[in-house]
Amino acid sequence: MLSALPGVLFDGVAYGSLLFLISIGLSVTLGLMNFINLAHGAFAMVGGYACVVATLRYGLPFGVALVVAFAVAAIAGGVLERVLYRRLYGRSPLDQVLFTIGLTFMSIAAATWVFGSGQQPVRLPDTLLGQTRILGVDVGIYRLFLIAIVFALASGLALLVTRTRFGARIRASVDDARTAAGLGIDVERVFSVTFTLGSGLAGLGGALGIDVLGLDPTFPLKYMVYFLLVVVVGGAGTIVGTLCAAMVLGIFDVAGKYYVPWAGAFVIYALMVALLLLFPRGLLRRIR
Amino acid sequence: MTAALRTQGLSRSFGALKAVREVSFTLEPGARHALIGPNGAGKTTFVNLLTGALPPSSGAVYLGADEITGLAQHERVKRGMTRTFQITTLFPGLTVLESVVLAIFERKGIAASLQTRVANRTAEIHEAIHIIRELRLERDAGSVTRSLPYGKQRLVEIAVALATRPRILLLDEPAAGIPAAESGEVFGVIAALPREVSVLFIEHDMDLVFRFAERITVLAQGSILAEGTPQEIGADPRVREVYLGDEAARG
Amino acid sequence: MSVAFSLPDARWRAAEIAFWIATGLVFFVFPSHLVLASQVLITGLFAVSLDLVLGYAGIVSLGHAAMFGTGAYVAGILARNGWGEPLSGLFAAGLAAAAVAFVTSFLALRGEDLTRLMVTLGISLLLYEAANQAGVWTGGVDGLSDMQVRDLFGVFPFDIRGRTAYLYTLAVVFLVFCAARRVVHSPFGLSLRGIRESPRRMAAIGSPVQRRLVVVYTLAGAMAGIAGALLAQTTQFVGLEVLGFSRSADLLIMLVLGGAGWLYGGLVGAALFLVAQSLLSRLNPVYWEFWLGLLIVLVVLLARGGINGALTRVSARLGLARRQA
Amino acid sequence: MKLAPAIASLAVLFAAPAAFPADPIKIGLIAEFSGPFAAYGRQIGTGMKAWLKEHGDTVAGRKIEIIERDTTGPSPEVAKRLAQDLITTDKVDFLAGFGLSPNALAVAAVATQGKTPMVIMNAATSIITTKSPYIVRLSMTLPQVTEPMALWAAKNKIKKVYSIVSDFAPGIDAESAFQKAFTAHGGEIVGSVRVPLKNPDFAPYVQRAKDAKPEAVFIFIPAGEQSVGFVKAFAERGLRQAGIQVIGPGDVTDDDVLEAMGEPTLGMITTHHYSFAHDSPQNEAFRKAYASVSGAKQRPNFMAVGGYDGMAAIAAVVTKLGGKMDAEKAMEIFKTYKTESPRGPIEIDPQTRDIVQSVYVRKVEKKGGQYLNVEFDRFPHVKDPVKEATKEAAK
Secondary structure, eight states, X not given: OGGGHHXXXXXXXXXXXXXXXXXXXXXXXXXXXXXXXXXXXXXXHHHHHHHHIIIIISOOOHHHHHHHHHHHHHHHHHHHHHHTGGGGTTSXXXXXXXXXXXXXXXXXXXXXXXXXXXXXOOOOOGGGSSEEEETTEEEEHHHHHHHXXXXXXXXXXXXXXXXXXXXXXXXXXXXXXXXXXHTTOXXXXXXXXXXXXXXXXXXHHHHHHHHHHOOOTTHHXXXXXXXHHHHHHHOTTOHHHHHHHHHHHHHHHHHHHHHOGGGHHHHHHHHHHHHHHHSTXXXXXXXX | OOOSEEEEEEEEEETTEEEEEEEEEEEOTTOEEEEXXXXXSSHHXXXXXXXXXXXXXXXXXXXXXXXXXXXOHHHHXXXXXXXXXXXXXXXXXXXXXXXXXXXXHHHHTOTTOOSSOGGGOHHHHHHHHHHHHHTTOGGGTTSBGGXXXXXXXXXXXXXXXXXXXXXXXXXXXXXXXXXXXXHHHXXXXXXXXXXTSEEEEEOOOHHHHHXXXXXXXXXXXXXEEEEEOHHHHHHOHHHIIIIIHHHHHHO | OOGGGOOOOOOOOHHHHHHHHHHHHHHHHOGGGHHHHHHHHHHHHHHHHHHIIIIITOOOOSOTHHHHHHHHHHHXXXXXXXXXXXXXXXXXXXXXXXXXXHHHHHHHTSSOHHHHHHHHHHHHHHHHHHHHHOHHHHOGGGOBOOOOXXXXXXXXXXXXXXXXXXXXXXXXXXXXXHHHHHHHHSHHHHHHHHHHHOHHHHHHTTOOHHHHHHHHHHHHHXXXXXXXXXXXXXXXXXXXXXXXXXXXXXXXXXXXHHOSXXXXXXXHHHHHHHHHHHHHHHHOTTTHHHHHHHHHHHHHHHSTTHHHHHHHHHHHHHTSOOOOO | OOHHHHHHXXXXXHSOSSOOTTSOEEEEEEEOOSGGGHHHHHHHHHHHXXXXXXXXXXXXXXXXXXXXEEOOSSOHHXXXXXXXXXXXXXXXXXXXXXXXXXXXXXXXXXXXXXXXXXXXXXXXXXXXXXXXXXXXXXXXXXXXXXXXHHHHHHHTTOOEEEEEEESSHHHHHHHHHHHHHXXXXXXXXXXXXXXXXXXXOOHHHHHHHHHTOOSEEEEEOXXXXXXXXXXHHHHHTTTTTTTOEEEEXXXXXXXXXXXXXXXXXXXXXXXXXXOTTOOSHXXXXXXXXXXXXXXXXXXXXXXXXXXXXXXXXXXXXXXXXTTOOOHHHHHHHXXXXXXXXXXXXXXXXXXXXXXXXXXXXXXXXXXXXXXXXXXXXXXXXEOOHHHHHXXXXXX
């Protein structure tokens, strides 16, 4: 059993990467903008469908399709932010929840109308299929690919938020919009850009995730619990925290399923409750 | 006569920062005692240690003859120690009358009651109206606290504190943010409180401190720098140096 | 006493009385929609119980189904194993749900809003899985059938048109609502609103905040359990979904839609949501979710402060009740 | 908002209670049209309409009217409410549909109370037909299509099997049906695992199965994203390369999802009562009618054929009754129902009101650019083994 440990750990990290990818967009909008966007899954779904259409209908390569997925979801997010979301920034969290749930319902019905209620096929390029052997462990190539993307994405985002002027503007705008505006920061634009970025990331996560998660119109509701779980356990708004949470949950979930399969369903929820009680403000508190 | 409130070597650290160090302090019964000190001297932390909002790193707190160091905040309130906050901390969505009645219920231990209805508790309502009148808030009794001007809110703060019928009242900058003209009014109300109530207040405005305090403790860098009557403090060169000098420079 | 000194008194207002008379009239005016009407009342009661926790005490929960489901299963299991008397079944269900609420309150009440949201959700999902595993008792995913609910008072059978079920539901919901109303108007209710407004200040005036929250969470749990038991008894079936995520999530939607912190918000929200759902899904069984979503979005956008705001304005005019945001 | 239905219901109250011959035969279709199981309702509803398209919508001089109602997913209380409304308000002559077992089970009592025949078009839990004398099933039971898998595997020299099922009642039914029959015929279960219902990652379970080195993996999971996830993990872990065969009831290679899963499904062997690729004139006609109704390129699957056959059975009953509805007589006719369906020969067991049918062994192959479940062996006249066992025990 122990000989399987390296493989289990690798799978755990890979699953954690998947959790990170589908949650990071929400972490950005919730953590950086204090906006509870339960329609996050809808943007992920948009990215997923964009990827499917790009690869199957237009025969684009997978890599290009990922860019398309990011772009389409980002544009959708940007437009909706302009037209709708902006009106809700000052409102109570419950209003935001209600509003975004309403949007989620609409997105599910709309996706059913356009694409039908069935599962969508996903075709990965052959180079990403199958397994390879690294240090004596059989590892899935696509999983390896996901892990690589996650670490690139996480470090890129962390740098963006902590090291760049744009990051400083985001943080200033969130902490105190009025002061930030007084300092000459165009808060409205900062929020627009951040929301667009968050939506784009959701779309990218959706596109990368559908190979494992499947894609049908109920995607936004079906995985809502998972998005929230990762983001809240990690502590909203910390890229590193979200990454840690995704990894911890991923590794424990996979290990639990492998070693104690009878408890499979309980592991992730019990772990979530335990982690939240131990770290009520998230694994890492918000980066300042 | 035992002190109303006393601390013994009270300390509190936040990581490497020693916010309050080895403070031994006494509040006499019926006192009008001011706690002053420059920004970051540890005044608010000290009050939080007194009320139990923060546990001390070391040292002890005595209420009368009893040690209360380990007591929960609400237990201390039951024993007659109440505070107000530097930043207005009220019930924004309740009316003034509701806020005061609520505090009276808590004092009388009937706030957990399901037996009666709020509207039928005439005794408590009358007492609340009495307190509200004392603070000249009667015209605003039915208003939601959130809608009141800031100065009025500070008075509501005190009204709620008084409703717990404290023997010891800890006021953290009761006049903060109020126009100078009205702040005198707030302190007038405090000064007029019955002598059974011992009052400790933190205040920045030296005029007010010297007008209303009968005793002053100066806190600097977490420990007591000086203590005495206003005259003694006013004459103390060390105080002038760290505090009044600072004030003078600012003024 | 002058007007300025008035407190929200507990007298029944005309609009409230009219509301309850209207629910009674439903029996005569909509005889063919009594099953829907019963389910609206049951869900409404469930929402009222969440209102005590969320609207009054300010505790967000995404796991209220834990207590609802417990009540449903207790009533269901009793009725399947020969204890089919409905009223005692309700009582037992309420007790069991209160016990679950009491025990879990020590986990659920810690931390901040988002933490509470996820901890309560986690608890209900764990219970869901437990019920799925305990197939011998609960029937698992296939549900618990074969409930033998006896005739009410040994006289009135539960008929196919749902007449008995409606009157039974209405009576129970009304009585439990009165209890909730009493809680809200009591000093305890005032202290809950104090906690919602500022837990810090409550502690400063000597209130044991945590203990109060445990009490209200337990009380609300009992109410949710009774609602769950009502659903089980009137449906004579318990599905695993009584503990599901969407049960809690829809409930939150209904309460916010109807307005939190106002008791009637739960009933109004449940009625709006379920009637809209029923009508829309009749018109369009496949795409109705779009229109329901649109309705929700419009309510949030157009009625400032959600429909809560609109209702407050209307209700203020009607004098139905007062509500603070 | 409630005025219109109120007026409608008043109108119903004043309408003549008995049906004129010109009145339509009303079928209340209760199924999952939205939510995660929306495909169920769509398949069943389109299957029914395909029959009407093919045979015309008038039977014994009476028009067939289908009233669609959405259960919104697995939601027993909604299903039951819809059934009550359909019987008391719409005065339907038949209840039909039911993709999910809990929805069917919750409605059973209503069918009895309202004396309305209830035609199950998918829900596969064995006990359903025992819950009301008014229930007849035109779909299948899970043990019915699972047991032949075990017999086939044992016969074809598969000795060691690892079992993976979803952790819920149908999964456990499938697991026990397979294990019982397989071990009785000399097979060995080298390991088994139950997978949580909401489970985005199958890799750990598939890895476990691979580590146990079986000859075949028996799998039952609900069709949809679960089977997509399983198939992906199966391909990635290289089980096929390791020579491990996938066997199981046909849900994992459901025709509706097969194209979406694609290449990795090649070679999987399943037992089921219907394949889109079934070669018969009846199926040819059904596929054509289905395509013309749905318009989309979506394939009919076993639920669609359940809807189609259910509709056919209802029509046959109405014809025999000469258009005069009578629930008791209708049930008697259902019990002797026998026909050649697009899936092959089917009949109703008069004792259990459950379906008796051929179960086919199929293998996924790629033909003409399509992934298909190609039938290559069959078990004729299979009854629900659970009820057969109960009958045996009673003797």
